[in-house]
Amino acid sequence: MADEETNVIIGLEVHCQLDTKSKLFCGCSANFRADAPNTHVCPVCLGLPGALPVLNKNAIEFALRVAKALNCTFTKEGEFCRKNYFYPDLVKAYQITMGDSPLATGGYIEIEDDAGNPKIVSLTRIHVEEDPGRLVHMGSKERGHYTLVDYNRSGIPLIEMVTEPELSSPKEARRLLSKLRATLEYLDVFDPEKDGSIRVDANISFRGHERVEIKNISSYKGVEKALTFEITRQKNLIRRGGTIARETRHFQERKGTTSSARSKETATDYRYFPEPDLPVIRVADWVETIALPELPDARRDRFMQQYSIAVGHARTITGDLRLAEFYEGIVDVGATVAASWVADILIGELNYRGMALETVTTRAQEFKNLISLVRSKTITDKAGVEVLRVWLDNLYAGDRTETPAQIVARLGLSREDGSSFRVIVEQTLASNHQAIADHKAGKKGALNFIVGQVLKETKGKSEPREIHAMVAELIGE
Ligand code: ZN
Ligand code: MN
Numbered sequence: 413m414a415d416e417e418t419n420v421i422i423g424l425e426v427h428c429q430l431d432t433k434s435k436l437f438c439g440c441s442a443n444f445r446a447d448a449p450n451t452h453v454c455p456v457c458l459g460l461p462g463a464l465p466v467l468n469k470n471a472i473e474f475a476l477r478v479a480k481a482l483n484c485t486f487t488k489e490g491e492f493c494r495k496n497y498f499y500p501d502l503v504k505a506y507q508i509t510m511g512d513s514p515l516a517t518g519g520y521i522e523i524e525d526d527a528g529n530p531k532i533v534s535l536t537r538i539h540v541e542e543d544p545g546r547l548v549h550m551g552s553k554e555r556g557h558y559t560l561v562d563y564n565r566s567g568i569p570l571i572e573m574v575t576e577p578e579l580s581s582p583k584e585a586r587r588l589l590s591k592l593r594a595t596l597e598y599l600d601v602f603d604p605e606k607d608g609s610i611r612v613d614a615n616i617s618f619r620g621h622e623r624v625e626i627k628n629i630s631s632y633k634g635v636e637k638a639l640t641f642e643i644t645r646q647k648n649l650i651r652r653g654g655t656i657a658r659e660t661r662h663f664q665e666r667k668g669t670t671s672s673a674r675s676k677e678t679a680t681d682y683r684y685f686p687e688p689d690l691p692v693i694r695v696a697d698w699v700e701t702i703a704l705p706e707l708p709d710a711r712r713d714r715f716m717q718q719y720s721i722a723v724g725h726a727r728t729i730t731g732d733l734r735l736a737e738f739y740e741g742i743v744d745v746g747a748t749v750a751a752s753w754v755a756d757i758l759i760g761e762l763n764y765r766g767m768a769l770e771t772v773t774t775r776a777q778e779f780k781n782l783i784s785l786v787r788s789k790t791i792t793d794k795a796g797v798e799v800l801r802v803w804l805d806n807l808y809a810g811d812r813t814e815t816p817a818q819i820v821a822r823l824g825l826s827r828e829d830g831s832s833f834r835v836i837v838e839q840t841l842a843s844n845h846q847a848i849a850d851h852k853a854g855k856k857g858a859l860n861f862i863v864g865q866v867l868k869e870t871k872g873k874s875e876p877r878e879i880h881a882m883v884a885e886l887i888g889e
Pocket of ligand 2: 427541572
């Protein structure tokens, strides 16, 4: 690792939409995504004069769950305040948020650093605030003719979580976000599948240089990409003797680049003042009544203990609530083999096709049957992967009729007894005298070359180990 990279300092500010039924200060439904613009609005979330906010208790309950799970310290009195600034998507010209008295402070998230060791990342604070509306630029942002405003999002509850600048690489940042997402999912307060449900601002600097803030990144991958780009940009600038400007930058998701938005304003005066229409919230007793479910780390440890699976597998599987539940649902097919099929094979095949996990979770029995076919040695591991691919391709195309067993039958993938491949082995040996000679001369890999030729011929129906033994036997070893 280059010197500069160990000197990278990253901090994150994460906004997540809390998955409540209604908005933070009114009864409007928060389930707006499938509906026409400006259909989930009322005088409160439209900021009409005289309208009064009423706090959604569920949103606070959700935030308390998060703060408790992240080991935060609860403030005695959480206080809402008005953050004043004008923007077309902010109808009241102020955002109701929390200032000096957030819900909770401190706390931490445990991740793995780039060497795979546990690392504690401290949290500064957690608070709740309202989401503004959404601007829809017609045409490009730079040269659009006009902009539309949709207030359906106005007043959706957000939880804002700020980390201390303790992350040292873009990968660590991504791991922190994954852990956070998993934790929020386990707590049943967040739906990561919802478009725009997470937004991240990332601070990044090199030790001894000014800090740059990248605003409003809306995907996990985007955060890693934006930070990676910034490291290169800042590193080059420093090497050329330039100065890093303290500024805000935007991330261009498609290009994977950042660009200067505006130089850091002289600490914008938001004129925070207490929100007179909402009471302070005292949560001490409330927090006591909140029972937490099993969280990702605890489930990871339990899986390793109860099912004797490797830490890598356990981490991957418990890193996603639905994946963890899916795994536990099929574990009786064989814990270790199921872990390997889920973590090493299934996830990759789903990602490759851009398929949702649900496609498979709703057909868990068929997936189990596939693993059973491999376990019972009806098919080889290799043929099993082939069957999985065909099965997923079918599902992708909307064909849900063919079971794994039927695919095996149709493609003739049943494992055959090693002896039936004897002819192929003999033929392969006959046409590879050179490789045999190389092997006898002690050349590494020569035998594997021959075995590979046979495996290719047998199209995944043979067991590599058996072929290996047969080759060795026929050349007199
Ligand atoms: Zn409303
Ligand atoms: Mn905020």
